[in-house]
Amino acid sequence: MTIAVAKSIPSQRPLDLESLPVFTPDPAVLSDQLIVGLDSRDSRSRAFNLLRTTLAKRMKEKGHRLVGITSATPSAGKSFLSLNLAASLSRVSEDDVILVDLDLRRASIAEGVGMQVKRGVSEFLNGEVSELASIGSRVHDSQLVLFPTKAVSKNTAELISGPVFEKFISGLRQETGNSIILFDLPPAFANDDAMLILGQLDAYVMVIDSGKTNTKQVQDVLAMLDPVPCIGTVLNRYNGGFADNYGYGYGTSAYAKYYD
Numbered sequence: 001m002t003i004a005v006a007k008s009i010p011s012q013r014p015l016d017l018e019s020l021p022v023f024t025p026d027p028a029v030l031s032d033q034l035i036v037g038l039d040s041r042d043s044r045s046r047a048f049n050l051l052r053t054t055l056a057k058r059m060k061e062k063g064h065r066l067v068g069i070t071s072a073t074p075s076a077g078k079s080f081l082s083l084n085l086a087a088s089l090s091r092v093s094e095d096d097v098i099l100v101d102l103d104l105r106r107a108s109i110a111e112g113v114g115m116q117v118k119r120g121v122s123e124f125l126n127g128e129v130s131e132l133a134s135i136g137s138r139v140h141d142s143q144l145v146l147f148p149t150k151a152v153s154k155n156t157a158e159l160i161s162g163p164v165f166e167k168f169i170s171g172l173r174q175e176t177g178n179s180i181i182l183f184d185l186p187p188a189f190a191n192d193d194a195m196l197i198l199g200q201l202d203a204y205v206m207v208i209d210s211g212k213t214n215t216k217q218v219q220d221v222l223a224m225l226d227p228v229p230c231i232g233t234v235l236n237r238y239n240g241g242f243a244d245n246y247g248y249g250y251g252t253s254a255y256a257k258y259y260d
């Protein structure tokens, strides 16, 4: 009798969010980087609570779970918003909330929490690491999970197109249960990164820099990223409106206002 034994394929560890390494941010770094979303006692976090409620409701209604955060122009506040919003969401969510840094040139998420990245998203995408479990970290005592990256100086297009990138996104989609996954993206006009990445996600949020981003730029982003749904826009550095009325302003400017 002959028994055929299939050639064994090295098995990959499934992504177990519970057993990721734990990272404890330095409160001084969070304060310096204006990351307040993890602290419910900080009154500045309330503006993000308003955003999180609207966004979570919209995502649930539409069945969207993987959402990118982009803008027309640079420095609109995407990374600031991504981290604060993910942190704020993680405080009320039944499931973990995951934030992935796909602005590979900037690598702002690691900087925002003061993390030294040994192996991150860039190492997964360039093939040095093959397991998602090797590049994620849980923020101490929270439901917030981060997938940070090291800054990449070369052309990023090759990292975000092709089968490894597809494996990265499908792994996140399939191995994270009902978790919301937010992605910090580059500005839509910077290069084609945001467009390529969003082709694999469910929807995006557009950050509008109050006073800087104009209507034409907003329309151009909507047209450029079509048919990916824009699930909402955030008016950042906005003076006035409900945020200020409720005293949620930071310094002289409110953090953000969310609208259709």
Ligand SMILES: Nc1ncnc2c1ncn2[C@@H]1O[C@H](COP(=O)(O)OP(=O)(O)OP(=O)(O)O)[C@@H](O)[C@H]1O
Pocket: 033, 034, 071, 073, 074, 075, 076, 077, 078, 079, 080, 081, 103, 106, 108, 186, 187, 236, 237, 238, 250, 253, 254, 255, 256
């Ligand atoms: N509403 C706000 N109030 C105070 N500071 C803010 C606000 N929004 C953004 N900032 C600060 O402005 C700077 C730029 O923000 P951020 O890095 O989040 O922008 P970005 O859109 O991610 O930029 P890039 O296009 O370079 O990735 C950061 O120092 C951030 O802390």
Ligand SMILES: [Mg+2]
Pocket: 078, 079, 080, 103, 106, 108, 184
């Ligand atoms: Mg950024």
